[in-house]
Amino acid sequence: MATQMFEGKGHAAVYQKYRFAPGKELQQTILNYLKEKRTSPVELVVDVGCGSGQGTRFLAEHFKKVVGTDISEAQIQEAKDSPSTPNVSYLVSPAEVLPLEDASVDLITSFTAAHWFDTEKFMREANRVLKPGGCMVLCTYTVDMSLRYGNCSEKLTKVFRECWEQLLKYSHSRVKHVLEDYKTIFEAVPFPDKKRITDIFDKIPMTVAGVVGYMESASPYQVFMKNDPEAAKSLLRETEKRMLETMGVSSGDTPVEFWVRHVCVLGCK
Secondary structure, three states: OOOOOOHHHHHHHHHHOOOOOOHHHHHHHHHHHHHOOOOOOOOOOEEEOOOOOOHHHHHHHHOOOOEEEEEOOHHHHHHHHOOOOOEEEEEOOOOOOOOOOOOEEEEEEEOOOHOOOOHHHHHHHHHHHHEEEEEEEEEOOOOOOEEEEOHHHHHHHHHHHHHHHHHHOOOOHHHHHHHHHHHHHHHHHOEEEEEEEEEEEEEEEHHHHHHHHHHHHHHHHHHHHHOOHHHHHHHHHHHHHHHHHHHHOOOOOOOEEEEEEEEEEEEEE
């Protein structure tokens, strides 16, 4: 079954507060792919491993009915508690056993979650629920992120990455799928009509506090917190202080650009 890393209520709340929705370039990549592949309208979308619903809400802007599923009850509760349109619903469900009929789904998506699934079982389940001509979109952002602010972008990115490298020491083994740009996941997609795009870049508007909050929401930080809470909190406090000093500002509300690279695996049954 899927690896469970985002179970706690506190973690789900941080996740909801600081995780960002798919950026414009990634959104456009997905919509263009569906326009290219689909001859009939997309009726039902299932967003697997939806977390607190950031990607699910983007999908709801474009498609008739969207169902978000996640193994974590706390994450699903956060998603349900967030404002959304009437065409969205949420279910607690593992990715490998979806409560859906055979050949009932037009589009399966997963945003920054597919690396937590049991790949073989998930692919078998996705193949079962997708209609002929149905599509699959599995995306993640990578760990090589950068920050832009005035003329100190390089120094600011260095501060961020030094913290990030400390956190990555606590990564789960399944993060290897992200580090290899979803290559193994792409190879496991059971449809011959498939492709993998590894160079989608988005700039996400954030604040210094938002960047620090994003790191707090990451699974390695949560593992670090369990091992050594004081050291974990101290690392984030020190990182925020260094970022503000580098930028020459005093407020965590100061805006920065958070640049991310997305990898997207696309397939059509």
